[in-house]
Amino acid sequence: MARAGLNAARLTAAAAELADEVGLEQVTVSALARRFGVKDASIYSHVRSLRELRVRVALLGGAEMTERIAAAVAGRAGRDALVAFADAYRRYALDHPGRYAATQMRVAPEEAADTAGLRRSVELTHGMLRAYGLAEPDLTDAGRLLRAALHGYVHLEATGGFAHPRAVEESWARSLDALHVLLDNWPRRADGPAR
Template structure:
């Protein structure tokens, strides 16, 4: 019998908060049960298992991030849109470090399609409309944006930039400048030019 007051949405919210407090990899059913003062077994009436709970947190984080990016990108184009895209992700990663980690949790194909992941890809492609990239190159550019932004933020979250100069903010701006330059001068292969 389900415990009164618990629900999948309540558990997802609590797991997202727990992820921000202790890190997404440390989100466990037993840690969540402790937060509610219940036995771990009582959670199984609401979530199938730990992976299902983590997937719910990932789906929520992706939706939150997509909403942030859509708001940040409204009315912007070119470098301004690129900087807004990057900064909105950086702010989300700082404010919600565990949820940021959750955005890379592997989802099964159906959950991935139903998540805000495709919307995030569309938002990235919207930024690319401000650059003269052939459609055939856009997937590569979206992947580059994701790898650069996620990689930088993951390194910053882990403290990799804490003991060096210049500060991480300066390098962040240089990274955005470099991405802008690359997107304006996107390389094409010789065979694609023919």
Template sequence: MVRAGITPAKLTAAAAAMADENGLEKVSVSALARQFGVKDASLYSHVRNLRELRVRIALLGAEEMTDRIATAVAGRAGKDALVAFADAYRDYALAHPGRYAATQMQLAPEEIGDSPSLLRSVELTYGMLRAYGLAEPDLTDAGRLLRSTFHGYIHLELSGGFAHSRPVRESWSRSLDALHLLLTTWPTHEGGNK
């Protein structure tokens, strides 16, 4: 019999908190069962397996991060939107490293289901980039550049990869200045300037 009070949403929230505290790789059905004071089998009526649990963490993280970014960029354009977007992205990743790690998982279409947060994230990114006068395929290329830059920077920051005495926040700010300059002079996919 399933212990009263355990729901998929509570399991997901507990797993997300566990991921943030201990790392995504440390999240397990057994660890959650211990936390809830039940046997592992009790949780399988709410979650099929560890993969599904991690996908749920990824979707929760994507929704939370997208909400923060949307709030940050509302009413902004150009460099103001870029900085607000990037800062909200970075702040979320630093505050919730396990959830953020889950958002980087490759998800199959059937795992995503009807989750609107991932589509909304793409729409927010493209909306911000359109203010720079970009259209496809440049929107996709610029979006990939931003994601890889943000992710690489955050990954290095979380792992202690920046040992120089210069404050990391100042380097982040200068990186955003450089990205803004790049986006304002983005070459078209044909090789010319905008």
């Protein structure tokens, strides 16, 4: 019988905390069971597998990060929205490294079917990019570039990859200036309409 008080939401929250403390790869059913002082079987009463547990952490992290970004960009457009978006993204990733790592997992559509978080994340990103006059397929291309740039910077920063003495904050601010210029001057496609 499952231990009283345990449920999928409580286990997901505990797994997210554990991921932030020790890293996503160290989150196991056994580690979570030890945290609650129960046997592994008690965890499996609420989640089917380690994969499901990690997907739950990914969806939780994605929803939290999306909420943080949404609050930051509300009422902003153009460069102000880009900077607010990027700063909120970076702060979440650095504050919650395990949850952030989980958000980088590939989640199958059926695993995320009951969540609106992923759709809202795309809508926020596209909304911010539309202020630069972008439409499909440029929205997708620019969104991919933005994600790659932000993730790459955050990953390098979190793992100590910037060894140069220049302040990381100054490089971050200049990188966002460069992204703004790029988005504001997005190359026009020869095969499509001018924007």
